[in-house]
Amino acid sequence: MTTLKVNGHDHEIDADPDTPLLYVLRDELKLNAAKFGCGLGQCGACTVIVDGKAVLSCVTPLLLLKGKEVTTLEGLGTVEKPAPIQRAFMEEQAAQCGYCIAGMMMRAQALLQRNSKPTDAQIRSEMQTNLCRCGTHMRILRAVHRAAHLMDTAELTPTTQGGAQ
Amino acid sequence: MNGPVNLDRRQVLAGGGALVVSFSLSDAFAQDHAAAAPKPPGSLATSPYLDAWIRIDADGITIFTGKAELGQGFKTAFQQIAAEELDVSFASLKVVTADTLLTADEGYTSGSQSTQYSGTAIQNAAAQVREILVAEAARRLNVPMENLRTENGAVIAPDGQRLGYGDLVADNMLHVQAQPKSKLKNPATYKVMGQPVPRVDIPAKVTGGAAYVQDMRLPGMVHARIIRPPSYGAQLTECDTASVEKLPGFVKVVRDGNFLAVVARKEFQAIKAMRTLSKAAKWKEKPGLPKQDDLLAVLTSLKSNDTTIFQQSDASATGQKTIEATFTRPYQAHGSIGPSCAIAQFADGTMKVWTHTQGVYPDRQGIAEMLKVPLPSVRLIHVEGSGCYGHNGADDAAADAALIARELPGIPVRVQWMREQEHTWEPFGPAMVTKLKASLDGNGKIVDWNFDVWTNTHSMRPGGAGSMLAAQHMAEPFAVPEPQPIPLPAGGGDRNAIPIYKFPNAKVVHRFIPEMPVRVSAMRALGAYHNIFSIESFMTELAELAGVDPVEFRLNHLEDKRGREVIEKAAKEFGWQKAQKAPLDRGYGFAFARYKSLAAYCAIASEVEINRETGRPRLVRAVAAVDSGQVVNPDGLINQVEGAILQSMSWTLYEAVTFDDTRITSTDWQTYPILRFDAVPDKIDVHIINRPGLPFLGSGETGQGPAAASVANAIANATGKRLRDLPLTRKKIKDAIDA
Numbered sequence: 001m002t003t004l005k006v007n008g009h010d011h012e013i014d015a016d017p018d019t020p021l022l023y024v025l026r027d028e029l030k031l032n033a034a035k036f037g038c039g040l041g042q043c044g045a046c047t048v049i050v051d052g053k054a055v056l057s058c059v060t061p062l063l064l065l066k067g068k069e070v071t072t073l074e075g076l077g078t079v080e081k082p083a084p085i086q087r088a089f090m091e092e093q094a095a096q097c098g099y100c101i102a103g104m105m106m107r108a109q110a111l112l113q114r115n116s117k118p119t120d121a122q123i124r125s126e127m128q129t130n131l132c133r134c135g136t137h138m139r140i141l142r143a144v145h146r147a148a149h150l151m152d153t154a155e156l157t158p159t160t161q162g163g164a165q
Numbered sequence: 166m167n168g169p170v171n172l173d174r175r176q177v178l179a180g181g182g183a184l185v186v187s188f189s190l191s192d193a194f195a196q197d198h199a200a201a202a203p204k205p206p207g208s209l210a211t212s213p214y215l216d217a218w219i220r221i222d223a224d225g226i227t228i229f230t231g232k233a234e235l236g237q238g239f240k241t242a243f244q245q246i247a248a249e250e251l252d253v254s255f256a257s258l259k260v261v262t263a264d265t266l267l268t269a270d271e272g273y274t275s276g277s278q279s280t281q282y283s284g285t286a287i288q289n290a291a292a293q294v295r296e297i298l299v300a301e302a303a304r305r306l307n308v309p310m311e312n313l314r315t316e317n318g319a320v321i322a323p324d325g326q327r328l329g330y331g332d333l334v335a336d337n338m339l340h341v342q343a344q345p346k347s348k349l350k351n352p353a354t355y356k357v358m359g360q361p362v363p364r365v366d367i368p369a370k371v372t373g374g375a376a377y378v379q380d381m382r383l384p385g386m387v388h389a390r391i392i393r394p395p396s397y398g399a400q401l402t403e404c405d406t407a408s409v410e411k412l413p414g415f416v417k418v419v420r421d422g423n424f425l426a427v428v429a430r431k432e433f434q435a436i437k438a439m440r441t442l443s444k445a446a447k448w449k450e451k452p453g454l455p456k457q458d459d460l461l462a463v464l465t466s467l468k469s470n471d472t473t474i475f476q477q478s479d480a481s482a483t484g485q486k487t488i489e490a491t492f493t494r495p496y497q498a499h500g501s502i503g504p505s506c507a508i509a510q511f512a513d514g515t516m517k518v519w520t521h522t523q524g525v526y527p528d529r530q531g532i533a534e535m536l537k538v539p540l541p542s543v544r545l546i547h548v549e550g551s552g553c554y555g556h557n558g559a560d561d562a563a564a565d566a567a568l569i570a571r572e573l574p575g576i577p578v579r580v581q582w583m584r585e586q587e588h589t590w591e592p593f594g595p596a597m598v599t600k601l602k603a604s605l606d607g608n609g610k611i612v613d614w615n616f617d618v619w620t621n622t623h624s625m626r627p628g629g630a631g632s633m634l635a636a637q638h639m640a641e642p643f644a645v646p647e648p649q650p651i652p653l654p655a656g657g658g659d660r661n662a663i664p665i666y667k668f669p670n671a672k673v674v675h676r677f678i679p680e681m682p683v684r685v686s687a688m689r690a691l692g693a694y695h696n697i698f699s700i701e702s703f704m705t706e707l708a709e710l711a712g713v714d715p716v717e718f719r720l721n722h723l724e725d726k727r728g729r730e731v732i733e734k735a736a737k738e739f740g741w742q743k744a745q746k747a748p749l750d751r752g753y754g755f756a757f758a759r760y761k762s763l764a765a766y767c768a769i770a771s772e773v774e775i776n777r778e779t780g781r782p783r784l785v786r787a788v789a790a791v792d793s794g795q796v797v798n799p800d801g802l803i804n805q806v807e808g809a810i811l812q813s814m815s816w817t818l819y820e821a822v823t824f825d826d827t828r829i830t831s832t833d834w835q836t837y838p839i840l841r842f843d844a845v846p847d848k849i850d851v852h853i854i855n856r857p858g859l860p861f862l863g864s865g866e867t868g869q870g871p872a873a874a875s876v877a878n879a880i881a882n883a884t885g886k887r888l889r890d891l892p893l894t895r896k897k898i899k900d901a902i903d904a
Contacts, residue, residue, distance in 0.1 A: 015433070016413075023433040032380040033373030035551075037502050038584040039436075042834040045502055074373035082372065089371045093363060093800055096808050097236025097552030098370035099503045105371065127842040131834060133502045134236055134552045135811030137845040139804070 002062055006031075007075030017063035021055075022046045024062055025072060033073035033102040037131070044130030047103035048072050054110035054129075073102045076109065084150035085109050085143075094143035096134030104130050108144040112151055120145070205343035207285025212269035215297075216339040218290035219247065221330055226251065226258055226318070228287060231271030232279040233263040233523055234366070236552040237865050238801040239279045241364045243287050245797055249358040250291035250350060252315040253330070260365075263525040263547035273524040273626060275555070275687060276655060277764050277863025280797060284861050292347035294339055301333045352795065352857035359855070361800035366549070378521050378548035379506045383577035386508070387416050388432040389569045390439035392425040393586055394638070396450045396828045397684065401425060403447035409438050418442065419569050422640030426569050428578065439583075452826035455682045461493050464598045464619045469676035474653060475663040482612040482669035484604020486710055491600045492699040492889045495821035496593040496683050498837055503551025504587040505558030509566035510577040516543045516570065520563035521550025524626065528560050531627035532567045535636040535643065543567075554812070556626050556686035557591045558582050564633035588837060589829040590634060593822050594688030595621040595681075597658065599699040603668075609711030611722060613670040616700070620658025621681050622648035623691035650677050651691070655761045661693040661870060664700055665759050666722035683824070690869035693760060694813065697870025698877060698891065701756035705878045706887060714743040715755050715878065725759070727792050730854060731766040732757050734790035738852050739770035750775050751785065752883025756874035760867035765793035767867040769810065773879035780899025782880055784814050784846045787872070792854040793864035802864055803851040809868025810849055815840035817873040820892050 002013045006029060013028055020039075025031045025048070034057050037045030041059040048057045049071040077083035082090065085105050095101045104127065111118055111126045118126070123144050132140065204210035208231065212218075220227045228247045234240045240260050248255040261267055263274070271283055295315055302320035303310040305328065312323050319327040352359075369376045394401070406418045409427060414434030419426045427442050429435035455463040508519040516536060522528040525545035533543045545563065553559055566580040582590075597620045604613040630636035631643040651657030659675040688694075708718035716736045723729055735741075736755070747753050752775070757768040771787040787810050796802055819838050823831040831837035873891075881887045886901035 015431070019433045023431070023436075027432045030382060031373060032375050032377075035377075035503060036379065036581065037504075038833060040584060040833055040835075042584075043502060072373065073371070077372065079368045079372050079374070082368075086371045090363065090367055093361075093367060093804060095236075095364070095367050095370050096238070096804060097502075097549070098367065099236075099377065099501075099551035101370055102373065124842045124845065131502060131839060131841065133500055133554070133812065133839065135808035135815075135840075136804070137811055137840070137842060138807055138849050141842075141845070 002066070004062070004065055004070065005068070006070045007072060013062065015062060017061060019062045021048065021057035021060045021062060021065060021070065025057060031072050031074055035099055035102060037100070037103070043100070044107060045100050045103045047106040047130065049106055049110050052110065052113055054107040073105055084154050085112070085147040088143045088147035088150055092139050092143040092146055094136060094139035096136050100130060100132045104132065104140050108147060112144070112148055116151060117148060203345040205345050206289050208269060208271050208282040209286040209289055209343040212271070212286070213342040215290045215294055215341055215343055217269045218287055219251070219294050219339065221334045221339070223331070226253060226330065228258055228260045229268045230260065230283045230287065231263050231269040232283045233274040233525070233547040234549055235274060235523065236549070237279065237805060238364050238798065239284070240366060241362055242280060242797040242801055243284055244365065245357045245360070245362055246284050246288045247291045249355055250288050251295050253318040255357050255362060257318060265525050265529050265545045270526040272527065275523055277760060277865040277867065280861040281764070281863045284797065288349065289347040290343060292349050293343055296348060297338060297341070298330050298333045301338065302328045358797055359799070362798055364801070376549060377503065378508065378519050378550050379503060379581065381508055381519060381548065381579070383508065383510065386577040386579055387428050387430055387573070388435035389426050389428045389566070389578050389580045390435045391565050391580065391582065391586065392427065392439055392443050392446055393590055394423055395448055398453060399423070399448040399450045401446060402449050404442070405445045406442070408445055409442045412438050412441060417572060419572050421568065422638055422642065424568065424635050424638040426565065428569060428573065432581070450827050453682065454824045454826050457824050460495060460596045461491065461598055463682070464596060464678060467678045467680050469619060469678045472675045472677070473672060474659055474675045475671060475673040477668070477671045479669035482606065484612045485607055487602065487604040488706060488710060489600070489602040490703055490706065490889055491598065492695065492702065494597040494695040494698070494891045496596045496685070497688065497816055497820050498588060498593055498822055498831070499554045499557040499591055499688055500837065500839060501551040501553055501557050501587065504582040504584055505562035506550060506579070506581045507562040507566040508577055508579045509563070509570035510575070511570045511573070512575050514542055516567050518543070518545050518563050518567055519548045520545055520559060521548060521553065522559045522563055523553065523556065527626060527628045528563055531560070531630045531633050531636070532564055535564060535630035535633060536567060536571060555594070555688040556624070558587050560627050560632070561590065561634040564635040568635045585832040588832050590684070592625055592684045592686035595623060595658065595685040596683070597692065597695040599695060601699060601703045603703065603707055605707060605711050609713050611666070611668050611707060614664060614668040614672070616662060616664070616673045617676060618659055618662050618674070618692065618696060619676045619678060620692055621678050621685050622650060623657035623660070623687050624651055625686040648679055648681060650675070654763055656692065658692040659696070660691045660761055661696045661700070661758055663762060665725060665728060665762060666719070667724055668722065683822070689812070690760070690866040693758070693866070694816070694869045694873060695891070697756070697758045698817070698873040701758065701871065701874030702877050702887070702889065705755070705881070716741055717743065719755070719757055728757065728759055728766050731790045731792050732768045734852055734854060735768035735770050735788055738790065738850060739788040741770055747772065747882060750777055750883060752879040752881065754875040754877065754879030754882055756871040756878060758870050760863065760870070765791055765862040765864040765867040767791050767806070767871050769868065769871040769875040771875040771879045773876060773883055775880065775883045775898060777902060780895040780902060782818055782893065782895065782898055783844055784876055786846050786848040787875065788850045788852070789868060790852045790854060791864060791867065792856060792862070793867070794856045794859040794862040796853055796855045797861065799853055802853060805865050806851045806868045807849050809866065810872040811840060811845070813869045813872035814876055817876050817891060818893055
């Protein structure tokens with residue numbers, strides 16, 4: 001048994017220590033957002049946040065996560081109370097099939113947590129790790145810009161759930 | 166005539182004033198009488214009963230479509246169409262998509278046909294249902310129909326009395342065949358159609374809701390992995406299962422000839438078991454792949470069945486200047502971000518499969534044939550997967566799951582392909598060769614046009630079991646079916662091979678190659694991608710030869726009014742100027758097509774920047790104009806066209822499946838690179854020319870061909886060098902600049 005903190009709660013995990021975090025999240029904790037895309041750390045569909053940093057959960061084994069805090073898209077907000085990044089993606093309709101989108105959002109969230117006013121070049125550079133096949137890139141970029149703006153204004157409106165900050 | 170009753174469906178749909186639906190025999194009925202009466206529009210022609218599309222019961226109003234949501238957003242668009250014509254609120258409707266037990270058989274969700282066929286059926290069915298409900302209200306109230314109106318799910322009498330649709334529906338009232346014509350609303354009065362209604366599926370997708378077949382977790386579900394042969398035709402000679410059987414969570418090894426799979430309780434246990442079993446499996450391989458670096462010679466030397474698909478001659482028109490060019494396209498991958506996945510459960514004599522296939526009915530037929538069971542004992546239910554862009558591994562994964570689930574009665578089995586399996590086993594978009602030759606007269610007009618296209622089939626989709634890998638690999642294998650060309654006017658490899666432009670002399674030959682050395686099938690836009698890339702590249706070459714601006718040159722050869730307007734719109738919004746020169750190391754390109762010669766029109770102007778040191782190209786901006794008839798959801802349409810441009814740009818600049826003489830060697834995103842954010846344009850603008858009241862024209866694939874040619878023309882404009890062999894890589898551009 002390993003204790004793993006996910007979205008603010010401790011979980012006792014019954015999985016081999018070499019199990020990638022992705023399968024712990026999906027199989028043990030029944031979370032949907034982190035997606036299997038390649039299992040090779042090449043596409044970013046599995047991106048989650050660990051201690052504030054964007055991490056590829058498909059190549060991060062459970063044994064490396066002792067004492068760390070994992071945040072998934074589910075931990076940011078809900079349909080009813082979306083976090084700024086979620087609101088921004090909804091408002092920009094930034095999805096086609098949407099399979100890559102959860103990973104995109106988590107990478108963007110990690111960026112915005114450490115840099116609340118990124119330039120367009122910084123956003124593009126940060127998102128380089130993540131692949132989208134539908135060609136939704138323009139909307140994803142717009143949504144990240146919008147999320148940065150929403151997070152700025154969210155500090156003034158406590159009713160909007162800020163998520164994992 | 167009353168439709169024959171299908172007991173399965175009656176059981177499923179029974180209850181609460183429900184309307185019984187029957188499809189299979191009603192189709193036959195419709196066909197029997199096809200010659201006698203005009204058919205109703207869209208897919209109503211093949212599934213004419215109104216209650217195949219719309220059902221009103223105690224649960225409210227449900228819309229049924231036989232099409233599958235693949236990320237195009239049509240589920241939202243169909244809900245808009247139904248809400249509009251029924252006069253109910255958008256939010257009050259539910260939409261059920263492709264399910265062999267519940268929905269009409271609409272074949273495949275492909276070819277940009279969902280709105281055109283299914284959307285049209287829903288629109289007309291909704292209008293006719295509304296009329297039936299108004300007639301029923303008129304009867305009950307003893308008021309003339311024309312004195313009644315509808316609003317928000319109710320018929321309203323002149324005295325203000327409201328009769329809800331649910332109260333009006335009784336018995337089999339909607340189990341009637343559609344009329345050939347419907348009283349559709351005046352587009353000027355539309356409230357929901359034509360609006361950028363937010364997509365219904367996005368909230369779950371951005372909050373971690375269960376949105377995909379990959380997210381399904383059925384009670385007691387186990388996880389399976391396939392151990393595929395290392396290459397086409399490899400034979401499994403040895404497979405000691407002892408080592409895998411000792412692993413934690415092990416459930417079962419399923420072997421049937423060259424089909425090998427392992428099942429475990431947990432997902433990562435299944436992956437470990439797959440790795441262990443892969444090591445134990447010994448395969449005998451044989452080389453059989455063609456030379457990847459000379460596809461031109463490979464394709465033009467294989468036996469082909471040649472058909473002249475278009476010919477026109479006018480001896481009075483003669484040319485003065487003639488040019489020729491050859492264009493090639495490699496095999497290209499769909500490359501879904503989520504590898505294929507399916508869940509199957511064999512219980513109570515029924516094989517249920519949850520799948521992201523594009524065709525639940527044809528896939529059901531393939532799976533039933535493979536399992537040697539009657540059709541009604543197999544049910545396929547579409548659940549969204551990662552975007553597929555054509556025939557990827559979805560159908561194969563469904564067959565894999567069914568074959569394994571048969572060995573584990575009662576237990577739901579989830580099959581998830583690995584990345585390298587999707588990359589090496591998906592049926593690729595076929596390689597193609599086109600040869601063009603054209604002559605100009607003294608006025609700079611094309612007087613003679615010759616176009617030859619060498620291609621495999623562009624659809625090896627199931628229908629029979631032989632199209633599915635599992636069935637091909639079984640001990641008693643099913644043979645791969647004979648490939649067939651897709652008939653014109655839509656066409657397959659010859660899709661968009663017949664030019665939309667008017668030339669006095671023209672000849673188009675489709676050289677259909679039956680032999681398929683590499684596994685191929687349908688990829689977004691089929692042959693239209695390469696044919697339009699070729700035609701529209703060549704049109705710009707001819708414009709240069711004629712000394713005429715490329716936009717003007719196209720207009721000089723085009724009569725189609727809507728096509729002309731789309732070209733003019735894209736040029737205007739781009740700021741296209743005659744004789745304009747792009748800044749240093751930049752180039753402008755233009756291209757246009759009407760997809761399939763019968764669907765949406767699309768013109769794209771683009772600006773490309775070339776790094777002279779490295780040859781690296783970057784699309785700086787693109788401006789598109791699209792006419793897809795009556796627009797249902799403008800933002801959805803824009804999203805589709807933006808995506809088409811970026812995806813096509815990725816195919817065009819980067820993508821080629823690689824292989825040696827035995828194995829596919831592009832196995833992941835390192836070996837098959839695609840667009841990343843560093844190459845994303847500064848801006849893409851999509852301008853819609855709406856055509857209120859005109860038929861919906863498919864638009865999901867309309868951008869694919871024009872985007873490729875527009876980018877290629879911009880590269881030629883920037884470098885002065887014409888590249889004709891896809892993909893137009895950094896290295897090819899650099900070599901051309903240095904040459």
